[in-house]
Amino acid sequence: MSRLYRDNLKEILQGMLPKITKPKNLIYLDFAATTFLDINVKKAMEPFWSGSFGNPSALYKQGREAAFAVDNARKTIAGIIGCRPEEVVFTAGGTESINLSLFGTARMAAAEGGAKPHIISSAIEHHAVLESIDALRQEGIQADLVGVDEFGFVKLEEIKKAVRPETVLISIIYANNEIGTIEPIAEIGKWLRGENERRKAKNLPKIYFHTDACQAAGSLDLNVDRLGVDLMSVNASKIYGPKQTGFLFVRNGVRLKPIIFGGGQEKNLRSGTENVPGIIGLSEALKLAQKNREKENKRQSDLRDYFIKQILKKIPKAVLNGPGPFAKNRGRDFNQKERYLARLPNNINISFLDVEGEALLLYLDSYGIAASTGSACASMSLDPSHVILAIGKPYEYAHGAIRFTLGKTTTKKQLDFVLKVLPEVVKELRRVSPLDMKMDNGKNISMPKAFAGKKIDKFVRN
Amino acid sequence: MAKKKVLTKKKLKKSDVVNQFTGESWVYSDVVKDHFFHPRNLLLNPPKKNYFDGEGVVGSPACGDVMVMWLRVDKKKDKILELKWKTFGCGSAIAATSMFSVMVTENGGMKIEDALKIKPQDIIARLEGLPNRKIHCSVLADKAFRAALNNYFRNTGQHQRIIADGSKVIDKVLNITERDIEEAVLDGASTLNDLKKKLKVGTGDSKSIPEIEQLLRFYKEKYSNRD
Numbered sequence: 001m002s003r004l005y006r007d008n009l010k011e012i013l014q015g016m017l018p019k020i021t022k023p024k025n026l027i028y029l030d031f032a033a034t035t036f037l038d039i040n041v042k043k044a045m046e047p048f049w050s051g052s053f054g055n056p057s058a059l060y061k062q063g064r065e066a067a068f069a070v071d072n073a074r075k076t077i078a079g080i081i082g083c084r085p086e087e088v089v090f091t092a093g094g095t096e097s098i099n100l101s102l103f104g105t106a107r108m109a110a111a112e113g114g115a116k117p118h119i120i121s122s123a124i125e126h127h128a129v130l131e132s133i134d135a136l137r138q139e140g141i142q143a144d145l146v147g148v149d150e151f152g153f154v155k156l157e158e159i160k161k162a163v164r165p166e167t168v169l170i171s172i173i174y175a176n177n178e179i180g181t182i183e184p185i186a187e188i189g190k191w192l193r194g195e196n197e198r199r200k201a202k203n204l205p206k207i208y209f210h211t212d213a214c215q216a217a218g219s220l221d222l223n224v225d226r227l228g229v230d231l232m233s234v235n236a237s238k239i240y241g242p243k244q245t246g247f248l249f250v251r252n253g254v255r256l257k258p259i260i261f262g263g264g265q266e267k268n269l270r271s272g273t274e275n276v277p278g279i280i281g282l283s284e285a286l287k288l289a290q291k292n293r294e295k296e297n298k299r300q301s302d303l304r305d306y307f308i309k310q311i312l313k314k315i316p317k318a319v320l321n322g323p324g325p326f327a328k329n330r331g332r333d334f335n336q337k338e339r340y341l342a343r344l345p346n347n348i349n350i351s352f353l354d355v356e357g358e359a360l361l362l363y364l365d366s367y368g369i370a371a372s373t374g375s376a377c378a379s380m381s382l383d384p385s386h387v388i389l390a391i392g393k394p395y396e397y398a399h400g401a402i403r404f405t406l407g408k409t410t411t412k413k414q415l416d417f418v419l420k421v422l423p424e425v426v427k428e429l430r431r432v433s434p435l436d437m438k439m440d441n442g443k444n445i446s447m448p449k450a451f452a453g454k455k456i457d458k459f460v461r462n
Numbered sequence: 463m464a465k466k467k468v469l470t471k472k473k474l475k476k477s478d479v480v481n482q483f484t485g486e487s488w489v490y491s492d493v494v495k496d497h498f499f500h501p502r503n504l505l506l507n508p509p510k511k512n513y514f515d516g517e518g519v520v521g522s523p524a525c526g527d528v529m530v531m532w533l534r535v536d537k538k539k540d541k542i543l544e545l546k547w548k549t550f551g552c553g554s555a556i557a558a559t560s561m562f563s564v565m566v567t568e569n570g571g572m573k574i575e576d577a578l579k580i581k582p583q584d585i586i587a588r589l590e591g592l593p594n595r596k597i598h599c600s601v602l603a604d605k606a607f608r609a610a611l612n613n614y615f616r617n618t619g620q621h622q623r624i625i626a627d628g629s630k631v632i633d634k635v636l637n638i639t640e641r642d643i644e645e646a647v648l649d650g651a652s653t654l655n656d657l658k659k660k661l662k663v664g665t666g667d668s669k670s671i672p673e674i675e676q677l678l679r680f681y682k683e684k685y686s687n688r689d
Binding site: 354355356357358359362363366375384395399431432433434435 | 501529
């Protein structure tokens with residue numbers, strides 16, 4: 001730091017950081033991005049790196065040991081999500097599971113001939129879904145993205161309206177990664193069961209139901225029958241397991257085209273030698289996550305509500321994105337017991353008006369606080385969060401959106417430190433900012449002069 | 463607790479975002495960090511009436527960057543006396559504006575004609591580089607400066623000096639100007655496809671393509687000997 005302060009202090013100190021001592025340990029509040037590896041998961045994986053390292057397809061001892069362990073992991077996972085072991089397909093993570101379910105069902109339907117297959121999904125899916133759909137459109141597959149309400153809830157009515165005779169798949173995220181909205185998956189699943197009965201009578205193809213449960217796996221019910229899903233994507237790196245490992249639940253009878261070809265592992269759906277330590281880590285992580293679910297959910301949602309309440313109290317012009325105890329959800333207030341049923345217990349997403357998210361993250365990082373933003377400036381694409389835009393908030397809100405996601409090591413003490421730093425850095429950046437937006441959901445542009453003349457072309461996104 | 467153990471390890475404590483091409487720590491250079499955390503020439507209080515000679519705004523909150531600039535001019539010497547600003551934007555937007563304000567006011571202030579010659583690339587050079595994807599969106603200081611100068615020219619009746627912004631419009635559908643093409647070439651565009659990728663030029667106005675190709679050759683030649 002000292003070097004930065006060297007010359008011409010008076011001038012430089014105009015924008016000096018508030019004097020708050022940095023904590024010894026970093027404060028990680030980006031658990032929705034990824035988690036650390038749980039020590040117990042690491043222990044469970046240990047024997048499979050150099051000990052039972054064999055290829056599970058091999059006949060000899062090391063191979064048999066590996067195959068046995070993979071089978072056990074499959075059984076463990078099947079037990080947790082309430083399916084048969086053979087319905088669990090191991091993959092290299094959530095993105096791959098999602099790709100396999102979307103490309104797999106759509107290409108299979110296309111290969112069977114007839115009308116061009118049609119897919120329904122939502123506007124607030126993860127990029128893994130949205131980009132897959134974009135790629136499928138290039139192959140001639142049709143797709144509709146249904147909108148969401150102001151809290152990010154998908155409306156069943158809109159899905160019903162989007163259904164066509166050639167629809168083959170509905171893919172809805174279980175819980176949104178940015179704003180934590182938990183979608184009514186079971187409700188959609190229940191309706192779809194009836195709908196498929198009606199379609200059968202009309203001799204129309206069955207509609208499969210996929211859910212991206214990557215964010216949900218740590219805290220929500222994963223029982224596939226209660227959810228009524230045919231396909232479900234889960235990964236380990238968000239539940240204190242290893243990265244690049246996950247699984248896709250594929251209900252018996254669902255026909256998929258593989259996207260990776262080779263030795264025919266995983267019932268020919270995912271060729272390639274099994275990532276044995278990864279699979280063991282995945283099953284152990286899921287076991288631990290589901291075991292401690294209720295207790296952790298209660299603890300984290302209490303912390304979450306405390307944190308949201310304090311931020312909104314301490315910082316003017318801060319707006320909560322997504323459902324919360326302070327907003328009416330789906331037309332009613334959730335009571336104490338219900339409230340974490342609407343939003344992931346670990347998710348906080350708040351827009352700070354007049355402030356740009358990436359600049360805010362840089363300041364937080366300088367205090368050892370890690371979070372993430374919906375701002376365009378922090379993404380590779382330079383587009384602001386599609387989720388914040390989809391819930392009807394203007395671009396300005398998306399640029400100032402910060403996501404904090406809690407984890408099992410998050411403490412109230414850590415959050416209190418953030419609560420000490422955050423108001424200061426927001427104040428500092430507002431001092432630098434020429435904007436003064438009104439809390440009217442951005443209907444008025446605060447700096448109309450900026451749009452004057454031909455300039456507008458340069459700044460309008462297409 | 464597991465996390466404490468992991469995160470306090472020496473290795474992780476030292477870890478930083480490292481630029482894979484330059485080996486620099488963090489995505490931003492030390493100069494960018496310095497100007498971001500300690501912005502120079504920031505306007506802290508609302509401007510006094512008639513204190514500044516010109517004021518200019520560019521950008522939009524929707525795009526994620528807005529910049530306002532105020533300047534005071536030494537009318538006899540035609541030099542910039544003072545330049546103050548405010549910016550809504552990411553780290554590099556704040557740092558770039560701060561750096562620009564230093565460039566035009568250091569050593570007793572720049573002559574207006576010289577200050578007008580500063581290009582985004584010059585600011586980036588003084589900042590010791592910016593991540594590629596940040597250049598187009600965040601370096602708006604030169605544009606805000608032109609807007610503030612025009613305002614000054616207008617206020618002082620020097621209408622002949624007002625800079626017709628954007629020079630000649632080439633692509634009439636997207637309103638892309640000669641200057642945009644010049645900047646894209648400076649950013650490394652060397653083929654029509656590069657230009658199309660950077661500016662989407664010619665996609666809506668295909669009649670403009672021959673002229674675009676001519677300009678591309680012209681600017682490539684002009685800047686080919688630049689170090």
